[in-house]
Amino acid sequence: MRALAVMIALIAGPGFADTVIATRTIRPQELISAGDVRIDPANVDGAHQSLDEVIGQEARIALYAGRVVMQGSVGEPALIDRNQMVELIYARGGLRIAAEGRALARGGVGERIRVMNTGSRTVLFGLIAPDGTVLVTK
Template structure:
């Protein structure tokens, strides 16, 4: 009898219970998610966020409906640069630093790569958004 109980505990111990973050109300795209917008649900949904800290303060990339799990690609850093916004483009390599005026061709947050257009040459480049809103470009 003891062996059966021990085996049952061993098997149950290997089961992993996970939490899932679920929307409590409709969340619009580009809305910053607050603690009132989400809750922890004791279920396991593959590809969904499991911790409140991963979601609160982030920006919704798509509409998220009440009762639905918040999936990994649905939230991201809040946008610092808006589409068509004028931005400072910075190219730095070694001791060389070139600064130009550009236009963002997409919106994005700190650390994200976006397409930008150099206003003078009309060349489209890729760049990474820095903390102060400048775009660090590379060729």
């Protein structure tokens, strides 16, 4: 019985994983909808394998029609744009300092970006919080 299962597996050949393909050209910073991508039975290393991983995400680079959507080419939609005024929050222990800052990069929730404290002109790094504030890390 086990020999029969092994023979069936060998005859079936190598398994293929699904790969996400762009159905139209998607520009950078554009949100990806269900009609923009499809699944093809192919095995491409480093490519997204599920539509759920891509739909609702933002294109980081141009995605061309008929080409594979690689990991790293899409990400969380940007919550903060470059040069946008943001609230900077520094919190350690019981201390919490809030200041006004300017974003020096574009990013989505959880991304680390550079920001400038507009009061002191100091450039800092921070993580973007879901509410649009930047949690200063250094």
